[in-house]
Amino acid sequence: MQWEVGSALNIASILVVVIVFAAMLIWVERRLLGFWQDRLGPNRVGPFGLLQVVADMIKIFTKEDWIPPFADRFGFVLAPTIIMIVILLSFSVVPFAPGVGIVDSNIGVLFVLAMASLGAYSVMLGGLSSDNKYALLGSLRAAAQMVSYEVFMGISLLGVVALTGSFDLREIVLAQEGGWFVVPQFIGFVIFLIAGVAESHRLPFDIPEAEQEICAGYHTEYSGMKFGMFFVGEYLGLVLISSLITVLFFGGWQGPLLPPPAWFFIKASCFIAFFILLRAAIPRPRYDQLMSYGWLFLLPLSLLNLLITGVVILSAN
Amino acid sequence: MSDPIVRPHSKSLLAKFGELVKDTLSSQVVTLWRVFRHLFVATDTVQYPEQQPHMFSRWRGRIILTRDPGGEERCVACNLCAVACPVDCIALQKTEDEEGRWYPEFFRINFSRCIMCGFCEEACPTNAIQLTPDFEMAEYKRQDMVWEKADLLIAGTGKYHETNFYRVAGKSIGGKDKGEARNELPPVDVRSLLP
Numbered sequence: 483m484q485w486e487v488g489s490a491l492n493i494a495s496i497l498v499v500v501i502v503f504a505a506m507l508i509w510v511e512r513r514l515l516g517f518w519q520d521r522l523g524p525n526r527v528g529p530f531g532l533l534q535v536v537a538d539m540i541k542i543f544t545k546e547d548w549i550p551p552f553a554d555r556f557g558f559v560l561a562p563t564i565i566m567i568v569i570l571l572s573f574s575v576v577p578f579a580p581g582v583g584i585v586d587s588n589i590g591v592l593f594v595l596a597m598a599s600l601g602a603y604s605v606m607l608g609g610l611s612s613d614n615k616y617a618l619l620g621s622l623r624a625a626a627q628m629v630s631y632e633v634f635m636g637i638s639l640l641g642v643v644a645l646t647g648s649f650d651l652r653e654i655v656l657a658q659e660g661g662w663f664v665v666p667q668f669i670g671f672v673i674f675l676i677a678g679v680a681e682s683h684r685l686p687f688d689i690p691e692a693e694q695e696i697c698a699g700y701h702t703e704y705s706g707m708k709f710g711m712f713f714v715g716e717y718l719g720l721v722l723i724s725s726l727i728t729v730l731f732f733g734g735w736q737g738p739l740l741p742p743p744a745w746f747f748i749k750a751s752c753f754i755a756f757f758i759l760l761r762a763a764i765p766r767p768r769y770d771q772l773m774s775y776g777w778l779f780l781l782p783l784s785l786l787n788l789l790i791t792g793v794v795i796l797s798a799n
Numbered sequence: 800m801s802d803p804i805v806r807p808h809s810k811s812l813l814a815k816f817g818e819l820v821k822d823t824l825s826s827q828v829v830t831l832w833r834v835f836r837h838l839f840v841a842t843d844t845v846q847y848p849e850q851q852p853h854m855f856s857r858w859r860g861r862i863i864l865t866r867d868p869g870g871e872e873r874c875v876a877c878n879l880c881a882v883a884c885p886v887d888c889i890a891l892q893k894t895e896d897e898e899g900r901w902y903p904e905f906f907r908i909n910f911s912r913c914i915m916c917g918f919c920e921e922a923c924p925t926n927a928i929q930l931t932p933d934f935e936m937a938e939y940k941r942q943d944m945v946w947e948k949a950d951l952l953i954a955g956t957g958k959y960h961e962t963n964f965y966r967v968a969g970k971s972i973g974g975k976d977k978g979e980a981r982n983e984l985p986p987v988d989v990r991s992l993l994p
Contacts, residue, residue, distance in 0.1 A: 516842070518837050520842055521842050759834060763834035763835075764831070
């Protein structure tokens with residue numbers, strides 16, 4: 483049992499665990515959302531409804547995977563594959579525990595941000611190739627939202643990178659042994675949280691797929707496994723953002739009694755539950771309110787955060 | 800320098816920023832906390848079929864044919880329910896027994912057409928046909944949804960316990976002659992006015 487970074491065991495187990503975890507999030511989200519809305523979630527299929535995930539997967543696998551004749555085939559098929567590839571690639575640089583990880587890239591942060599930018603393509607391509615007015619609206623708004631919130635997602639991380647001196651995510655976790663970065667970089671944490679919610683287009687930033695307004699947004703025309711890939715891809719994005727928040731701001735696997743993977747799991751789960759709470763509680767802002775919130779409030783705030791961090795670091799040297 | 804004219808739009812950037820932070824804390828963070836507390840509130844779900852929902856007594860569900868307090872069936876085959884039914888789902892045929900009481904030879908309701916409107920219950924003069932708050936009537940075959948009198952007739956009086964049509968009506972049946980019903984005067988003796 484070789485728990486070395488980059489071993490075949492690591493790659494296989496991280497892939498399986500992450501995908502199974504994202505699929506189980508279907509059940510977790512539906513139950514948690516139900517409890518917060520004064521109702522029970524699905525509790526019939528299997529003990530506590532745990533086999534609901536299996537039932538959903540069977541349904542998605544056996545549904546007719548139909549490509550509309552009026553759609554642009556290349557983009558239509560490419561869009562869900564982009565999101566899955568991009569998010570799974572992002573997991574390759576996340577350090578889960580000492581010795582558990584796929585790649586310790588010295589440009590880890592940049593890699594994750596680049597993958598997030600590529601992820602915006604899937605939403606844009608999906609909506610554009612569908613030849614459907616709701617999909618087009620969804621992807622138009624998604625394009626603008628994701629591109630603009632990516633800007634300060636990167637800038638909010640620069641404070642963390644400056645405090646560490648490296649883009650390597652494992653170095654960032656190791657540098658938090660003296661104190662988690664959420665304390666000195668609280669504003670950066672808040673901005674990264676908001677930008678992460680926007681990047682995985684979860685409520686309150688789910689304008690791309692606003693269920694009550696534009697049918698299903700960019701994935702209106704999708705069915706079967708292609709829709710399943712968008713669906714699980716969204717939960718994978720959720721897991722990715724939660725993992726990144728624990729790695730960058732909350733010390734990754736560091737904690738007193740329990741083994742390191744357990745601490746990582748606990749911290750990431752807290753954030754996943756927080757994202758589900760965001761979905762249960764906050765209403766959706768209007769599209770122009772969302773854009774002005776990003777450009778006129780969060781971007782100056784993140785630049786200010788970077789400025790102050792830089793001044794403090796330079797004056798401390 | 801206090802300006803006597805109140806200008807609503809000219810707030811400083813810092814004031815706008817502070818206001819946005821205050822709004823976030825006072826509305827969004829408070830909302831998050833309040834919704835989080837719902838985790839500890841009992842859910843409103845009625846877990847059917849282990850728990851049954853509470854139906855009110857006038858809820859228009861399964862149709863029954865009732866008997867009067869004496870145990871005889873109330874239905875007099877007057878056809879008023881079949882006439883009142885908006886979808887024509889009731890079929891019946893009158894026949895008489897040895898005492899002269901009218902009763903239905905067959906009474907058939909087609910529940911795949913019945914809309915549970917309750918017009919038949921309102922039309923019935925004897926309170927025979929009634930709607931009960933029961934809804935579990937699913938069947939697998941369409942033919943099983945046509946119910947005969949044996950499926951509809953119950954042993955009790957249903958929702959109305961006192962109604963006994965033949966005790967009040969003027970028709971003479973075996974055991975009750977003209978003038979012997981409740982609140983009925985005896986028939987006028989025309990011969991008593993003879994000189």
